Amino acid sequence: MPDVVTFGEIMLRLTSPGHLRLVQAPHFEITLGGAEANVAVMIAQLGGSAGYVTRLPANDVAQRAINELRGYGVDTNFIVRAGNRIGIYFLEQGASQRAGKVIYDRAHSAIAEAQPGEFPWDKIFAGAKWFHWSGITPALSVSAAKVTGEAIAAARRMGLAVSFDLNYRAKLWENPEQAGEVLSPLMKGVHLCVTSIEEAQSVFGIDVAAGEGPRGTETARQLCEKFGFESVALTQRQGATANATSWGAMFFHEGQSYFSPRHEISVVDRVGAGDSFSGALIFALLRGDGAQKAIDFAVAASTLKHTVPGDYNLVSLAEIEALAAGAGGGRVQR
């Protein structure tokens, strides 16, 4: 039984190669990913024990998702094989002033059509310590939101720690307010919330004025107050172009804020960076890292994710710890 269970949608990602636009590409590169699967792979990659739960049709394309997850050491035994299609997203990497672009083709996916009662949560969570989910799943459909609620309730009942990544996707919700309405009732039972100042404001209405002192700390404080979270992690991305980003985070725990260093990143693939942050944070907390060490580790992990093509953060524990300890990439290792 894995220590950490994540639940959500995994999609076929079809990426145009290099800097080609979707209308130009002669082929699409095939990878797979989804916010919660990405978290599970991050944990398994670090040597942690992770399982992933979703619903996938019984066809060869969906089988790729399972094969790859198993290959990276994620437990897939509780994936339900049912439904008609795996969700798809088309991705075009950005460059300079041109932003990366996603076209979702995920409606009617197997997980979006999941119904309450299909997942044996008691078996799934038996022996597990942590449940992670994100704000994407309840956005997929009313029934997917219900299944998510089911899972949270079971996890809580069985004593698991519960983490939640808001992951607001403008193309899945009518507007941030709708997201707030659907997600708020699910916050009960969440111990750790991963989000950003901007999301907290637009989705949950946490209104901390831009000029108001330590905005992150105040945002996190209000989130904890409003929803009863034990901890809040706020990631902060900055940067005006598709090629370069500045990345850092704050961890709010027991009333205190811990700030990571910021990393200036030359971006290869930023999809999944936030997920690798959540995964590495969970891993670090589970192994008992203190707040400062955990946030530094999670930010180092997700910094490296920006250099790896695909959703998954295929870096090693040693590589992350070296970066967290101050190493850079300036030399070929030979």
Added chain:
Amino acid sequence: MPDVVTFGEIMLRLTSPGHLRLVQAPHFEITLGGAEANVAVMIAQLGGSAGYVTRLPANDVAQRAINELRGYGVDTNFIVRAGNRIGIYFLEQGASQRAGKVIYDRAHSAIAEAQPGEFPWDKIFAGAKWFHWSGITPALSVSAAKVTGEAIAAARRMGLAVSFDLNYRAKLWENPEQAGEVLSPLMKGVHLCVTSIEEAQSVFGIDVAAGEGPRGTETARQLCEKFGFESVALTQRQGATANATSWGAMFFHEGQSYFSPRHEISVVDRVGAGDSFSGALIFALLRGDGAQKAIDFAVAASTLKHTVPGDYNLVSLAEIEALAAGAGGGRVQR
């Protein structure tokens, strides 16, 4: 205004490269196609005038379909931009004893959700001479079947010749009988029916015993009798492996049967062969070829299709006529 209008679904085709299975491919090759679009491209490729009507969402992936059709000279002015997704099919080419395999992901496509009244058939058919459709479109949804009926009625009303390719797809119908029930009412108004002995039997119940003299002729005769067709074209494929096929056809016209020679083909890509047959047959009839010349031309055209990757038959009039006149492929042309 194009001479020939075709109507149906065009899909994004994602093919695993070479002989790789869908679970192995590192990328999917991107082409586009669909039975009726393939017919339109065949006609345009021959120098004929063809337009294609469908419904496609306003996104970059669907835009590829339009760009490519325009590129090959097909009129796309009446494609309706609406709906949520373009249908997709995953294709794995077969080899030897392993059959080619298609996974459809076409439910909820823009054209499947088309509603009667969305297409201005009177404008579309103004000045046109021929309307071609296939049995795939009515299989997509009840509303798509209705729209097809609308189109046939308008074409008939406006004096166009109407051709129909049965194109039975087991994965789209519950069973052949269901196809027969849906398609039969649409047969009124069809002048030319393209099918095979096997389809005529399973879908329309034309029961000509295997041993019974000239089966093709008798099948065609009964089809004409039952539905009032003026002509029937029956294609005949034989061959036990994915690599090799034998291909020929019969054309039944004014009570008489005309048989093409058979071609023994080393297969590159057999998808769209039947469609190129229909397109070339329409082209030949429209330019006034006699029955024997037309069927020989259509079979030569579709023989060459088997050698071209993708759904479209990107060969020239000269190449087809050379093959119809007896040339082979034994020498490099230099």
Added chain:
Amino acid sequence: MPDVVTFGEIMLRLTSPGHLRLVQAPHFEITLGGAEANVAVMIAQLGGSAGYVTRLPANDVAQRAINELRGYGVDTNFIVRAGNRIGIYFLEQGASQRAGKVIYDRAHSAIAEAQPGEFPWDKIFAGAKWFHWSGITPALSVSAAKVTGEAIAAARRMGLAVSFDLNYRAKLWENPEQAGEVLSPLMKGVHLCVTSIEEAQSVFGIDVAAGEGPRGTETARQLCEKFGFESVALTQRQGATANATSWGAMFFHEGQSYFSPRHEISVVDRVGAGDSFSGALIFALLRGDGAQKAIDFAVAASTLKHTVPGDYNLVSLAEIEALAAGAGGGRVQR
């Protein structure tokens, strides 16, 4: 009939993949392009109406050029099919201190061998509003220069606006002076001239000292005075390496200069950037944008071109307007 007609040479572009040098590449990526075709595609891409005129041989390689232009919505009905070859250029993208490199193999191309009288300019320009040409075409051959003169005269006679992009290519002329001698007589009839301070100086001898106040304005003023242009657009590129460039422009109109903001660009493919500038400027002026809005739009369009592989600027109106309005590429759009 398209609103804008452009005329010139389209070439087969053979690019070594990635950063490989021409001697290393296992294959050449195939795109097509040429200064004036690039302008036509930019306009069509924006939703404008554009046609392209050239001379191409009747072979499959040249057919690709036509198919692609049609695919992007450019009218190709007046392309003359004659001659023996399509021009070719080999391209190697630069990197850091290594400059991009072009090897022209365009001598004896179909358009270089075009003769006066081959193009029905009266038909071509019937109903059109704007004619665009560049300084490359007269460099191809004496007869190509004559045909260009023919076109300009016809456009002027028929009341079209005429724009001209100097596009000095050192490998096509003996020296800048020769270019000046050939091009100067063709300037009569040009309304809008697109060039740079450096080109104006070397080719047309507009000698504005480096220290002399607003050099751009003075250069534009002297160009208008010398040749009777109504407007002049001056693009300005800066940057010492192949990877990074700074890009901006000035528009001189009715005696006044309008300056765009500058964009710092991480370069994917800079070929065709100037052409997309001309195309977007024409589009903006035709739709009635004011001078400031037009130059901002054209610079935003051409900034984005630097991020798109190939000669063509396959970006949308919305993307350009977002950048002109201040957006960057810092987030994946999902």
Added chain:
Amino acid sequence: MPDVVTFGEIMLRLTSPGHLRLVQAPHFEITLGGAEANVAVMIAQLGGSAGYVTRLPANDVAQRAINELRGYGVDTNFIVRAGNRIGIYFLEQGASQRAGKVIYDRAHSAIAEAQPGEFPWDKIFAGAKWFHWSGITPALSVSAAKVTGEAIAAARRMGLAVSFDLNYRAKLWENPEQAGEVLSPLMKGVHLCVTSIEEAQSVFGIDVAAGEGPRGTETARQLCEKFGFESVALTQRQGATANATSWGAMFFHEGQSYFSPRHEISVVDRVGAGDSFSGALIFALLRGDGAQKAIDFAVAASTLKHTVPGDYNLVSLAEIEALAAGAGGGRVQR
């Protein structure tokens, strides 16, 4: 605990793409495989329970082997991570009169340097039913032969069925006689021997004259007599070119011979065909198939292997059973 355990060497396979020779290829396609790993994947692919044991260094290239095996559902928990390198083989596919070609670079691999005592056979075999090994492993080194003997002894002691595939490789032995000397002592404890008439003769000296009645049956009978095998399976390949082969087998069990039908195959990749035969035969016998059904199933499985690139036979139970039941590959399944 898996039902079937296989043990041997898995290698990085570097294949030149298409028909390119090794001196021409711009890149090598990466797959992994080895006789015994191929058997394990075949069984897992069929839904059986298989584990694979080997020794691999702790580097990223070897990690690919483990990831892929896990991905296909093979238990890799007892792979020992030690040693300096994973074996490599370069492969060039043949064509027509040009034979496929293998260059081994497998000396000093981790498994070749394995020492007795490194593998906890009692744990590995706990709960297992079947142990499979091949004649390749003892050819790798003296110590690898010893470890193989260790495994056979443990399997025998713990009551597992033991199968052995001779797999004579001319490049690994000095001559067939040497192979016979090393392998003969290991035959004690083997229940099922997979080989061919030719191998049985050259390696084990089973001398059945070509003209002598049913050669296969007599060869099998003598093998059983000499080594105490319960069953012998003899595969038979025929065919003079790299593209086409004829494939069939005989199963000798309880004194009786069962012959499969022969399949005429158009070859995509013949490497691993024999291994898929062994895997499918073990699977069939374990599920209780009778001798005739088992041999037909194993031959159908390995026939399909010839159509799948890479060492692994990525076909499904349903596909194999369809072929065993007489289906061909003549139609695209849609």
Added chain:
Amino acid sequence: MPDVVTFGEIMLRLTSPGHLRLVQAPHFEITLGGAEANVAVMIAQLGGSAGYVTRLPANDVAQRAINELRGYGVDTNFIVRAGNRIGIYFLEQGASQRAGKVIYDRAHSAIAEAQPGEFPWDKIFAGAKWFHWSGITPALSVSAAKVTGEAIAAARRMGLAVSFDLNYRAKLWENPEQAGEVLSPLMKGVHLCVTSIEEAQSVFGIDVAAGEGPRGTETARQLCEKFGFESVALTQRQGATANATSWGAMFFHEGQSYFSPRHEISVVDRVGAGDSFSGALIFALLRGDGAQKAIDFAVAASTLKHTVPGDYNLVSLAEIEALAAGAGGGRVQR
């Protein structure tokens, strides 16, 4: 100084990948070749000593030709660097009934514009034993024909054996008669002529009726009589599709005919097969093989060429001798 010198045109070959047509290919695969360069590579590949003479521009694309020839061991020291372009040919491989197709873009190439006096034939031939040329070079231009004549005269004067491959290319001559007129005066000085019955008839008017006994022998006899050849080699290709060919040859020497066995070939790339025949024949004769052995060797060599992508026959002496001795390609060599 190499033993064998060949002279002619080497071209950049741009091939669409797989079975894609030229209008479909996303990239062109780059190889180089030309009849006489192919002969030189064949000889060097066999361990012989060969040099190649041509005229190439001083650019990176032409440099590839030199690098590759040097890489395969051909002496390139007498290649003249001058002129404006390297000739290009676009190639599309055929399939089944669709023939392979070549588009030449070789006019105005450096070698076509070569002038008499540019090549120091006395230096080039110093120490050489054999000069080989083909009927392509005199087809390129009047001056190229003159240079060829110069070379033949020098070779004759310096006592080299001279071989000639007719290599009739319909796209380079107005008609076969024109070829005959240009080539006939050059025949004086040729010792070995390589051609086919069909070419001998159409180009040289050797009219041996189809029914007339041993046509090859009679054709060869008349050729020797007419032109004073010492030997004639006639290749014979048969086969109606692009995929399959039957290949054999006859060698006429000292009044006697020697026939090779015929090989039934599954074709990968037939371009250059005839050139490898000439190269292997020259190699065999130079090392002193008898007529029968030489023709068998040359046919085995050129049979294998059909399996190697590109113009060059990258097979080894051992592989050819194995095939000549009766081996096939039925087994992977491992």
Added chain:
Amino acid sequence: MPDVVTFGEIMLRLTSPGHLRLVQAPHFEITLGGAEANVAVMIAQLGGSAGYVTRLPANDVAQRAINELRGYGVDTNFIVRAGNRIGIYFLEQGASQRAGKVIYDRAHSAIAEAQPGEFPWDKIFAGAKWFHWSGITPALSVSAAKVTGEAIAAARRMGLAVSFDLNYRAKLWENPEQAGEVLSPLMKGVHLCVTSIEEAQSVFGIDVAAGEGPRGTETARQLCEKFGFESVALTQRQGATANATSWGAMFFHEGQSYFSPRHEISVVDRVGAGDSFSGALIFALLRGDGAQKAIDFAVAASTLKHTVPGDYNLVSLAEIEALAAGAGGGRVQR
């Protein structure tokens, strides 16, 4: 006979494409290289005369190394064909904070198993002027170190200039001290030493405190004093990420230091940069450049190497001299 002879190990380099990690790549790009071969190619690329000596097995993979070296104009006549394998290294390019990574698989390579007496140094050095070797070769094995000593002694005896590049590789030595012990005895006979301040300190114990004035000059002075070098070149790399580096060097000659300008580089492939520095320095010194000109030239050459994929610096003399003279890469050359 070449002017410069280099000796060492050439390896098959298998690189994962783009930014893919080794565990992700579907294929490995194939190049070849090794420190001393890279030096030889640099010299040949500049028009110098260079030969390369190593030991390689007689197989197709090793043959690629020879073909490519010959192709680039390097003399390979003294490469010994013996041994069992060519060394391999797997390379993953770094990105941003993720460093490039090399996995060596070079143990037991043909050159590592070379024995004294196998190379005919007197013949090899006959007529040569310069011998270059690096600190990698003695790291390969005790016998390789002995062969290196043999070569140095012969070169010295025959009056060649000898240059040495320290090239410390952590993965080949137990620690820097061991390298120092093995290399120090070989320093006698070296005229030019190429290294860095860091290497000089760790390997040779040259201890110049960080704060101590001109560290480079002092390091070089002490090296000359300790080992009797005539000149020392110190390269200096700076930069914290895999994408960007700052590169410069110092040349110490006749007691005086000459400093190159520094170049800020956007990195494509940094492997082989130091080797191209050595090659260009040798070339410059051999043609008689003064110290300042030589160091500027060598740094410009190696700056450009960072932009070329693969180990070899495939740039031209003209490109290097243009950069040394101050040109950048800011414009496409057309």
